[in-house]
Amino acid sequence: MDIPDDHPRAKSLRLRHLVTEGLEAGIVAKAGLIAHGRGEAYDYLLGEQTRKPAIEAIKAAVAVLLLADSPVISVNGNTCALCSDDIVKLSDATSCAIEVNLFYRSRERLEKIRDVLMLSGAKSVYGIQTDIPNIPSLSSERAKSELIADADVVLVMLEDGDRTEKLKAMGKKVIACDLNPLSRTAKMADISIVDNVVRTIPLMIDHVKELSGLADSELSAIAAKFDNKKNLKDMESIIRSSQEPHISQR
Ligand code: PTJ
Numbered sequence: 001m002d003i004p005d006d007h008p009r010a011k012s013l014r015l016r017h018l019v020t021e022g023l024e025a026g027i028v029a030k031a032g033l034i035a036h037g038r039g040e041a042y043d044y045l046l047g048e049q050t051r052k053p054a055i056e057a058i059k060a061a062v063a064v065l066l067l068a069d070s071p072v073i074s075v076n077g078n079t080c081a082l083c084s085d086d087i088v089k090l091s092d093a094t095s096c097a098i099e100v101n102l103f104y105r106s107r108e109r110l111e112k113i114r115d116v117l118m119l120s121g122a123k124s125v126y127g128i129q130t131d132i133p134n135i136p137s138l139s140s141e142r143a144k145s146e147l148i149a150d151a152d153v154v155l156v157m158l159e160d161g162d163r164t165e166k167l168k169a170m171g172k173k174v175i176a177c178d179l180n181p182l183s184r185t186a187k188m189a190d191i192s193i194v195d196n197v198v199r200t201i202p203l204m205i206d207h208v209k210e211l212s213g214l215a216d217s218e219l220s221a222i223a224a225k226f227d228n229k230k231n232l233k234d235m236e237s238i239i240r241s242s243q244e245p246h247i248s249q250r
Pocket of ligand 1: 028029031032033034035036037038039040042076077078082101102103104105157158159160161177178179180183195196197198
């Protein structure tokens with residue numbers, strides 16, 4: 001169904017359609033619709049814009065990715081449906097591997113998500129063949145990883161909350177993109193970008209262009225300066241003080 005361009009919520013409705021079409025194509029899990037709805041609510045309160053603290057988090061995240069030795073972008077059903085092209089562009093720009101890692105894991109979904117990423121231009125997509133749970137004490141299916149277990153930095157998006165803690169316990173740096181600043185994932189990650197993945201990934205690509213000329217010492221300084229706790233507090237304040245004007249315009 002075509003969404004009229006002049007519909008006041010056209011952008012948001014188009015994202016909904018990407019997710020529902022993803023469900024019909026067997027890419028998105030049923031629970032992914034609920035996760036998307038939760039995200040929509042937070043995004044609404046953010047005025048559906050990337051706020052200043054999120055830009056700071058994006059900058060720190062890109063610095064960390066550029067410094068990493070074996071970074072991995074973890075892709076699930078929702079992120080594949082929403083922004084597979086941009087995920088591949090970010091992976092190319094930062095030499096980050098792409099691994100499909102699912103909570104509602106099935107061979108069929110893994111392969112369908114891999115195929116979409118390949119169509120978006122990915123040269124390799126990991127995580128499809130592996131069946132060995134190698135993230136210690138993680139009881140969900142997300143424990144089955146190919147490269148994530150050996151990565152030094154992992155980018156997780158729309159996470160369900162149980163994995164970041166375990167990845168941290170393995171000594172990894174975790175970058176999260178999650179619209180909910182109160183989520184377990186956002187609190188546990190080293191860098192939490194409180195923003196919509198569809199805005200964050202293109203902004204990360206822009207920041208790669210900006211930061212890739214910097215020396216490692218300068219990138220390290222950007223990463224070290226970042227304070228995740230403070231950033232989450234700032235994002236929470238923005239949501240809590242969300243004033244009538246931008247809400248009533250909708
Ligand atoms: O594809 P699978 O099998 O791995 O399943 C993945 C889902 C998404 C079903 C699973 O991870 C899940 O249930 O996630 P939760 O627990 O609902 O958490 C999702 C988090 O992502 C929530 O905090 C949402 O606010 C947030 N979120 C939703 N949409 C977006 C988002 N964050 C950033 N961008 C979004 N578009």
